[in-house]
Every structure is written in C-alpha cells, then in structure tokens.
Amino acid sequence: xxxxxxxxKDTGKGFSTKDFNFWYGDFHALTGVTMNIxxxxxxxxxxxxxxxxxxxxxxxxxxxDLIEGTHEEGLMTLDEQDIYAPSVDPVDLRRRxxxxxQQPNPFPKSxxxxxxxxxxxxxVTSKSDLDDIVEESLRRANLWKEVSHQLGKNGLAxxxxxxxxxxxxxxxxxxxxxxxxxxxxxxxxxxxxxKVEDLMVELAPEMTIIIVTHNMQQAxxxxxxxxxxLQEKAGEPATLIEYGVTKDIFANPKDxxxxxxxTGRFG
Amino acid sequence: xxxxxxxxxxxxxxxLIAIYTEIDLNLHRAVDSLVAGDKQQARAVxxxxxxxxxxxxxxxxxxxxxxxxxxxxxxDLRLLQFIIFVNFNLARMSNHVRNIAKTTKRAxxxxxxxxxxxxxxxxxxxxxxxxxxxxxSIVENDLAEAAELPELDKPVNALYKSFYKxxxxxxxxEEISAASRILMASRMLERISDNAVEVGERVVFLxxxxxxxxxxxxxxxxxxxxxxxxxxxxxxxKGTKKIEKMTSKIPEVxxxxxxxxxxxxxxxxxxxxxxxxxxxxxxxx
Numbered sequence: 001x002x003x004x005x006x007x008x009k010d011t012g013k014g015f016s017t018k019d020f021n022f023w024y025g026d027f028h029a030l031t032g033v034t035m036n037i038x039x040x041x042x043x044x045x046x047x048x049x050x051x052x053x054x055x056x057x058x059x060x061x062x063x064x065d066l067i068e069g070t071h072e073e074g075l076m077t078l079d080e081q082d083i084y085a086p087s088v089d090p091v092d093l094r095r096r097x098x099x100x101x102q103q104p105n106p107f108p109k110s111x112x113x114x115x116x117x118x119x120x121x122x123x124v125t126s127k128s129d130l131d132d133i134v135e136e137s138l139r140r141a142n143l144w145k146e147v148s149h150q151l152g153k154n155g156l157a158x159x160x161x162x163x164x165x166x167x168x169x170x171x172x173x174x175x176x177x178x179x180x181x182x183x184x185x186x187x188x189x190x191x192x193x194x195k196v197e198d199l200m201v202e203l204a205p206e207m208t209i210i211i212v213t214h215n216m217q218q219a220x221x222x223x224x225x226x227x228x229x230l231q232e233k234a235g236e237p238a239t240l241i242e243y244g245v246t247k248d249i250f251a252n253p254k255d256x257x258x259x260x261x262x263t264g265r266f267g
Numbered sequence: 268x269x270x271x272x273x274x275x276x277x278x279x280x281x282x283l284i285a286i287y288t289e290i291d292l293n294l295h296r297a298v299d300s301l302v303a304g305d306k307q308q309a310r311a312v313x314x315x316x317x318x319x320x321x322x323x324x325x326x327x328x329x330x331x332x333x334x335x336x337x338x339x340x341x342x343d344l345r346l347l348q349f350i351i352f353v354n355f356n357l358a359r360m361s362n363h364v365r366n367i368a369k370t371t372k373r374a375x376x377x378x379x380x381x382x383x384x385x386x387x388x389x390x391x392x393x394x395x396x397x398x399x400x401x402x403x404s405i406v407e408n409d410l411a412e413a414a415e416l417p418e419l420d421k422p423v424n425a426l427y428k429s430f431y432k433x434x435x436x437x438x439x440x441e442e443i444s445a446a447s448r449i450l451m452a453s454r455m456l457e458r459i460s461d462n463a464v465e466v467g468e469r470v471v472f473l474x475x476x477x478x479x480x481x482x483x484x485x486x487x488x489x490x491x492x493x494x495x496x497x498x499x500x501x502x503x504x505k506g507t508k509k510i511e512k513m514t515s516k517i518p519e520v521x522x523x524x525x526x527x528x529x530x531x532x533x534x535x536x537x538x539x540x541x542x543x544x545x546x547x548x549x550x551x552x
Contacts, residue, residue, distance in 0.1 A: 264269045
C-alpha cells in the first residue's frame with residue numbers, strides 16, 4: 001500500500017497512472033503504481049537498483065516498447081489521453097516526452113546538427129529558423145556561451161558534462177512538455193552536475209521534469225516531489241512505497257522501508 | 268549498514284545524556300550549597316560547569332562534523348537537529364547552575380530568611396522532577412513522559428511568582444538585599460525548568476517528525492500517542508546500559524509532604540504584614 005504525503009492530485013493535466021503494472025515477458029516487474037505527476041515541477045524517483053524506477057520512467061515515453069515481450073496493464077495517461085491506446089503514435093509521444101540517459105549520447109555530428117536534428121525531422125527547413133532554434137536551445141541548456149564559436153565541432157568532442165547538456169539542448173529543440181532524466185549526472189564530473197542541476201531548476205517552470213537518481217542529495221536539492229520504489233523480494237514485482245513532497249519524505253518518512261533506504265540502512 | 272555512522276550517533280546521544288546528567292547533579296550541588304551556605308561546594312560547582320561548557324562546545328563541533336561528512340537524512344538528521352538544540356539548551360542550563368552557585372558566595376554575608384530558603388528548596392525539588400521527566404523522555408524515547416512536562420513545570424512557575432509576593436512584603440533594606448539574591452536563584456531555577464520543557468518539545472520532534480506543542484499531546488491517549496511515532500533511528504536503542512548507568516546517578520527527588528508543608532508555611536508567612544521580621548537568622552558561613 002503506497003503512502004502518499006501531500007502528493008499531487010489528479011488535475012487532468014500531465015502524467016497520471018492508475019494501478020499500473022508492467023511485465024518483461026513472464027517477469028512481473030512493476031505492480032500497482034498509482035500516482036499523479038505534478039506539472040512543471042521536478043519529481044525524483046528513488047530506490048535501490050532493480051526497484052523498477054527506470055522501468056517506470058521508460059514506460060512514460062514507451063521506450064520499453066522497443067524491448068520484445070514487454071506488456072503493461074492499468075492506466076497511464078498524459079493530459080487524460082491513455083498513452084498506450086492504439087491510436088497513440090509512440091514517435092509523437094516521444095517528441096512530447098523527451099528523455100536524457102545516464103551516458104551522454106550525442107550523435108556523431110556537429111553540435112549544430114545535433115540540436116537541429118529533431119526540428120528537421122519535424123519539417124523545419126528554413127536555415128534562419130533552425131539557427132534560431134539551435135541558439136535558443138543551446139542557451140536554455142546553458143551551453144551557448146561555451147560552444148557558440150564552434151557550432152561545427154563534432155558533438156562527441158565535447159566534455160562529458162557538455163555532451164550531456166548538448167543532449168538536453170537536442171531534446172529542448174523539439175519543445176517537449178515532459179523531460180525524463182535517467183540518472184543524468186552519474187557519468188559526469190561534479191562541476192557539470194551542478195550545471196545540469198541548475199538547468200533542471202531553470203527549466204522546471206516551463207516543463208515537467210522526472211529524474212531517476214541514486215544520489216539522495218541530488219534528489220533533495222532539485223526535486224519538489226519524491227517517489228520511493230522498492231522490490232521487497234527477488235522475483236516479486238516492485239512497487240511505489242511512498243510518494244509526496246520531497247522535504248517531508250526526507251525529514252520524516254512515514255514508511256520504515258523509506259526511512260531505512262534514505263538513511264542508508266537498507267538491507 | 269552504515270554501522271560506523273550509527274555508532275557515531277549513539278556516542279553523540281550518550282554524550283548528550285551524560286552532559287544532561289552532569290547538569291542535573293550539579294544543580295543539586297548548587298542548590299545544596301546555597302541552602303547550606305557551603306562556599307567550597309559552590310566553587311566546585313562553578314568549576315564543574317566550566318567543564319560542562321567545554322563538553323557542550325565539543326559536542327556541537329562533533330554534531331556539525333557529522334552533518335558535513337555523513338549527509339544525514341530522515342531520523343539521522345532529526346537526531347542531529349535534536350542534539351544541536353538540546354546541547355544549546357544544556358549550555359544555557361549550565362550557565363544558570365553556575366549563577367546559582369555564584370549566589371552562594373554573594374548570599375553568604377547576608378541574613379537570609381530561612382523561609383525563603385525553604386521556598387527555594389521546594390522550588391528546586393519541583394525542578395528536579397521536571398529534569399528527571401525530561402531525561403526519562405529522552406532515554407526511553409517516551410512521548411507520554413514528554414507530554415507531562417508542562418504540568419510539572421506549572422508549579423515551578425507558580426512558586427517563582429510567589430517569591431515576588433514575598434519580596435513585596437519585605438520592609439528592611441537588609442531583608443530586601445538578602446532576598447534579592449535568593450530571588451535571582453529562583454529565577455535561574457525557573458529558567459532551567461523552562462529549558463527542560465523546551466528540550467521535551469524537541470523530543471516530540473525527534474520521535475514524530477512534527478513540531479507538536481506538548482500541551483496538545485497531553486490530551487491524547489496511549490494509542491493516539493503511539494500513532495504519532497515515525498521511523499526510529501537505530502541509535503536511539505543502542506548503548507542503553509551505559510546510559511542507564513549514567514542516569515542512575517541522578518537522585519530521585521519527590522515533592523514530599525514535608526517539603527510542601529514547609530513551602531506552605533513560608534507562603535503563609537508571606538501574607539503577613541512583616542513576614543520575616545524577627546525570624547531572620549544570621550547565616551554562619
């Protein structure tokens with residue numbers, strides 16, 4: 001039974017799930033996840049490895065569709081639209097729900113082409129329009145000052161932290177409503193972590209951000225809401241244990257399992 | 268998991284309770300020295316409180332170090348917050364105890380009306396009871412014990428106010444001068460009791476994660492109090508033998524009928540026109 005701590009209510013906007021379940025083949029990976037994600041806020045998913053947080057995150061833009069044998073039950077909606085309905089085009093969904101991965105994954109192209117890639121796919125052909133989009137996206141990703149003089153440089157030649165912000169700029173260029181971040185700072189240096197965290201906070205008023213992180217301090221620094229997932233026994237499905245305002249959960253978790261995890265006494 | 272950190276928290280909590288015990292013991296000695304006019308014991312108390320101050324400073328440093336190094340959250344963070352707050356109050360209590368001890372010397376050349384000393388002893392006994400209940404609530408992680416503190420503190424305040432009534436009845440300059448010393452000690456006792464009640468309020472925060480006033484808890488039954496507890500830190504249940512050994516040194520004091528009778532007698536005298544006229548005795552220190 002999930003414990004809710006001033007958790008967001010269902011407003012009909014943004015993401016909402018009701019009794020959501022997910023399987024990898026026969027393996028029941030997630031069970032009974034019911035939650036509303038606050039719009040234009042940062043929500044962090046925390047929990048030990050294998051607790052289903054990344055699985056759940058990847059369900060939100062149907063990235064798991066790419067894995068054979070997966071299926072889901074229950075309801076997951078974005079602005080009241082069931083995202084698993086046959087009428088929903090996953091490619092269109094992924095434009096609205098962008099994703100940043102643990103390892104920066106710029107295309108082996110120039111910085112400019114990386115950012116312009118999505119808009120071009122959407123049919124933007126005007127050079128001046130693309131220039132504007134590239135500049136604005138790089139500015140929003142706090143990367144413009146560092147790369148404006150070398151937009152033709154290969155994206156892979158940037159530092160790890162810069163590559164991650166380039167990937168964020170690439171997502172921003174298609175103007176998503178939701179940004180999913182799967183451990184976005186685990187492979188970059190502390191200075192770059194700070195820049196990405198600042199960026200998240202700057203972006204949050206304009207878009208919903210959901211971040212999976214193993215770093216409790218990061219979750220505390222950036223997120224407004226926090227969801228703790230746990231798989232109690234190997235082979236059993238993971239579920240949502242506690243969900244609510246981050247500072248409440250950090251200060252006095254209601255569930256002993258949450259307490260044990262965030263104080264590092266799990267297991 | 269995090270066994271080293273749990274051990275460090277246990278040690279900090281033990282040190283906090285050890286300091287608390289030292290303050291309680293030295294308060295007994297300070298009041299005894301004042302009532303008996305024992306300047307030598309008063310000096311020993313002053314020295315002891317300076318040691319306590321240093322321990323408080325060291326405990327504060329250790330607590331902040333753990334915050335900086337261990338990134339505490341949830342019950343770990345609450346416990347460290349609790350230690351910082353209580354430690355701050357203990358430093359203030361230590362200062363009050365020292366001031367009571369200082370009063371012994373200042374009062375030694377005065378004629379102290381014995382009834383005032385009876386009042387002070389009565390008030391001290393009430394304060395000891397507040398201190399005992401507070402340390403019990405810390406040691407046993409007991410919300411119910413903390414919830415009783417405001418009721419225990421009320422008679423301390425009432426008795427402190429009665430000192431003013433007595434004071435207003437005094438006529439001679441010598442009586443007023445002597446009584447002002449005792450009034451100061453009474454004020455210190457009243458402050459120590461208040462500090463202990465504030466500590467009790469933080470016990471509630473430590474155990475529930477909420478800042479509930481103690482008054483609101485007093486109305487709750489056992490089951491309702493039980494529901495308020497949130498995840499408990501493992502260090503709250505470790506090192507108990509050492510803690511029991513420390514706190515067992517604190518004398519058990521009750522507000523006995525004998526003490527109450529002497530207080531009543533003193534108060535009765537306070538309502539007479541010249542309450543202590545002719546009954547003051549020169550103390551032979």
